[in-house]
Amino acid sequence: MSGYVGTTVCNVLVGTAGGTCADYCASQGETCRHAQDNQGGCDLAVEHERQDTSQNGCLQSWGDQICGCSSSGSPAPPPTPPAGGGGSTVTPASSVVSTDGIAGYTTYRLEVTLGGQADNFYTIFGEPGLNMIIPGAYQVATPFGTDVAGVSPSLTAVMPAATFDSWLTVGITDGAAGEISSIGLPFDTWSEQAGFSTDNGALFWMDPTAGPTVDSGPVTVAQLTVPTGGTRLDVQMGAQGHSRNGLPDWMEELRFQIMGRVGASGGGH
Numbered sequence: 001m002s003g004y005v006g007t008t009v010c011n012v013l014v015g016t017a018g019g020t021c022a023d024y025c026a027s028q029g030e031t032c033r034h035a036q037d038n039q040g041g042c043d044l045a046v047e048h049e050r051q052d053t054s055q056n057g058c059l060q061s062w063g064d065q066i067c068g069c070s071s072s073g074s075p076a077p078p079p080t081p082p083a084g085g086g087g088s089t090v091t092p093a094s095s096v097v098s099t100d101g102i103a104g105y106t107t108y109r110l111e112v113t114l115g116g117q118a119d120n121f122y123t124i125f126g127e128p129g130l131n132m133i134i135p136g137a138y139q140v141a142t143p144f145g146t147d148v149a150g151v152s153p154s155l156t157a158v159m160p161a162a163t164f165d166s167w168l169t170v171g172i173t174d175g176a177a178g179e180i181s182s183i184g185l186p187f188d189t190w191s192e193q194a195g196f197s198t199d200n201g202a203l204f205w206m207d208p209t210a211g212p213t214v215d216s217g218p219v220t221v222a223q224l225t226v227p228t229g230g231t232r233l234d235v236q237m238g239a240q241g242h243s244r245n246g247l248p249d250w251m252e253e254l255r256f257q258i259m260g261r262v263g264a265s266g267g268g269h
Contacts, residue, residue, distance in 0.1 A: 009033050009068045021067035022058040030069040031207075032058035055208060089116035090239065090252040093218070099228070101164045105138055107225040108258045110235060111218040118250050121219050121241035122211030124170055125202035130253055132185070133236040135195040135260070137166035138225035147187040148203060149177035150223065164225045166190075168203050171212035171219045180205050192227075211241060226260030233260050 014024050021035035035057035058067075091113045098107040114121060126132030139145055144159040146167050152175030156163045170180060184201030205211040212219045226233060235256040243250050 009070045011066055011068045013064065014067050015064045016061070016067075017063060018061050020059050020061050021065060021069075022055060024067050025058070025069035028069060032056075032067060033070045034058065034068040035060055036062075036066040090114060090118055090250065090254070092254045092256055094235075094256045094258050097223075098164060098225075102138060102161060102225060104228055105164065105225050106228045106258075106260060107164050107223065109220055110222040110224065110256045110258075111220050112239060112254060113218050114214040114241070117243045117245060117247050118214055119242045119244045120209070120211045120213045121170060121239065122208040123202050123204035123240050124168065124221055124254070125204070125238045125240070126198040126200065127238060128199045130238045131197045131199045131236060132201060132238070133195070133197045133234060134168070134190065134222070135224065135226065135233040135235065135258075136190075136192050137195070138164060138192050138227075139190070140165040146175060146177070147185075147190070148182060149173065149175060149180060151175050164223075166222075166224045168222050169220055170203060170205060171216065173220050173223070179207070179210060208242065221254070222256075224258060226258065228259075229261030230259060231261045233258050 010030075014021065016024055020032075022032045025032035033056065092110065093113070094108050094110050096106055097109050101107055112121065124132070140151075140159065140162045144151065144155050144162040145165045148167055149169045150167055150173035151162045151165050155175065168182075168185070169177075172180060180203060182201070182203040184198060185203060186196045186198060186201070190196050221237070221239070222235065224235070235254075235258065237254050238251065239254050240249055240251045
């Protein structure tokens with residue numbers, strides 16, 4: 001586990017009595033990073049039929065199971081999306097928030113509205129068969145620019161151009177990125193000239209239950225500033241969250257279209 005958690009994980013056989021490893025680890029003041037294999041490769045008990053893969057198996061409810069708990073360190077990868085969507089209605093939309101905030105550029109916000117049985121939203125991702133595709137977009141150099149969760153107003157007051165920086169998120173837009181993390185996203189190669197595509201990366205809330213809810217209104221997933229133009233730029237990603245009424249986590253493919261053109265100049269983070 002240290003390869004992607006970054007800290008020691010205590011794996012214990014627990015009598016959960018129909019509860020989950022997430023509940024058990026929480027009772028110990030820790031976080032569940034993974035639970036007994038639910039991918040079919042670890043048959044510790046024949047009666048343990050695989051239930052789901054939410055939170056790396058931490059939400060399975062057996063009488064006893066192996067739980068991997070950790071008190072600190074980097075977050076585990078986002079949960080593997082299950083098949084199906086849990087009866088959700090998830091609507092993506094893009095809107096222009098600025099024209100010529102940076103001369104010759106248009107700034108877009110990409111948002112998702114939750115409906116149906118969708119309860120919250122905790123990750124965007126790319127996986128095999130569903131690439132995350134992000135076009136090249138305007139970048140403000142560090143320390144004022146960011147890749148995740150927007151830019152703090154305290155920084156935009158000093159560097160107004162940072163207001164129009166390009167970044168990804170799940171709900172947070174003011175630079176307060178402490179509750180979310182990313183894994184496998186090639187931000188170091190993202191520039192105005194070059195976008196990226198990945199089938200093995202994600203941005204996610206470290207506590208999936210804390211993600212923005214259906215009552216939060218539209219949930220921002222990106223701000224992209226691109227040179228103004230008449231070429232269609234496609235944006236694509238997977239998205240996942242919890243569902244209501246005990247239904248499986250919803251999982252949807254999101255597609256957005258914005259208008260722009262490949263940039264001729266620009267820096268990087």
